[in-house]
């Protein structure tokens with residue numbers, strides 16, 4: 001590979017600006033679908049995992065056992081293998097196996113149990129006595145979820161979302177390479193296959209900046225919501 | 229006001245046998261009384277108290293509060309009945325992410341009060357416990373004694389007939405303990421609320437209770453009458469608790 005000057009690198013990158021922008025949009029789309037699925041399905045699943053534990057308001061040994069087993073099952077798949085195993089399902093759901101929407105299927109599959117565990121662990125930090133006080137005051141299970149658990153765990157839940165987002169930004173790069181597009185895909189196509197190292201470096205720097213921003217915003221929000 | 233008829237509570241031991249936390253026990257607590265449950269650690273005081281609002285369901289026997297048999301109620305009926313029984317905890321158990329006013333408002337929201345009524349009642353209750361100026365503080369910004377006052381205001385808010393206090397002063401220093409006991413007594417006298425206190429200290433019993441059951445191994449050994457701060461103890465257990473005080 002020939003060494004290039006910084007000027008050349010900048011010129012190359014600026015000519016690629018539309019492609020980089022396109023890659024950012026694809027990454028954002030993959031991530032957004034995965035995160036929404038994680039909230040909508042993984043969040044309630046996490047509550048159920050927590051509430052079905054012994055001593056909790058919906059204590060149920062079988063439900064808790066089955067859910068825990070399912071979550072572990074999906075989580076034990078290496079992501080790349082999960083992607084390949086889900087190809088038939090992806091084709092069924094999306095009609096194609098390439099593009100960011102198709103890549104979002106295995107991403108969602110991985111994000112749901114991951115977030116469920118994060119939520120479960122966060123809820124465990126709510127003191128049992130506080131939930132019990134609400135029960136003693138005659139709160140219904142729904143009121144306990146909405147007015148006690150969600151409120152008392154909110155800052156931990158924000159931190160969980162931060163962790164989820166950052167992990168799945170990285171997963172989305174893997175998904176991208178196997179036909180999803182996005183920032184990771186661009187980095188590999190140009191930086192690795194075409195030896196345009198500056199593209200690789202620029203994409204990694206971009207990811208570093210995005211991660212830092214997500215973490216910063218997440219920390220600030222979590223701290224602001226925490227009155228403990 | 230409170231009638232426990234032959235209530236019994238057992239727990240499964242790890243070895244498969246049963247551990248009897250409360251042996252079949254009967255106890256009647258009159259309206260407007262301040263009643264103590266005293267005994268050493270593990271005697272079953274908390275378990276017996278938690279039977280009163282069915283936080284623990286008795287294996288046998290019935291629990292009658294304000295003429296209603298709680299053991300026969302459906303889940304939603306029991307929730308309504310619990311709004312009539314306030315509870316104060318050793319560890320306060322306040323919502324950390326709600327202000328003082330928000331904590332006192334909580335049981336009223338549960339009971340479906342209107343916003344305006346809640347606001348007025350919260351102010352009244354904070355006045356009773358002397359924390360009106362702390363309404364917008366968070367629990368983390370309060371001392372232990374102040375937190376417990378919030379706990380008492382919260383218990384008092386829905387105008388309950390009964391307040392249960394489980395070691396409400398055990399996390400506090402002697403001076404603060406006295407002020408919290410005075411606060412409970414004040415509420416009892418002003419509003420006629422029946423108060424049940426769990427404690428391991430005879431001084432607490434002497435200071436505010438009219439009667440107290442002395443517990444050991446899940447059984448009531450004797451019921452003490454406290455007249456002008458004087459306690460006549462017949463059992464060895466009560467005597468030893470008196471000496472420790």
Ligand SMILES: Nc1ncnc2c1ncn2[C@@H]1O[C@H](COP(=O)(O)OP(=O)(O)OP(=O)(O)O)[C@@H](O)[C@H]1O
Nearest residue numbers: 239240249267268269270271272273274275276428
């Ligand atoms: N959920 C439970 N499972 C098993 N055993 C229990 C349970 N709750 C209480 N016990 C046992 O019942 C006995 C009485 O407990 P309880 O908490 O009522 O005692 P206590 O008089 O309040 O003691 P302390 O002063 O330490 O609070 C104890 O031996 C305790 O280990």
Ligand SMILES: [Mg+2]
Nearest residue numbers: 273274275395
């Ligand atoms: Mg106890």
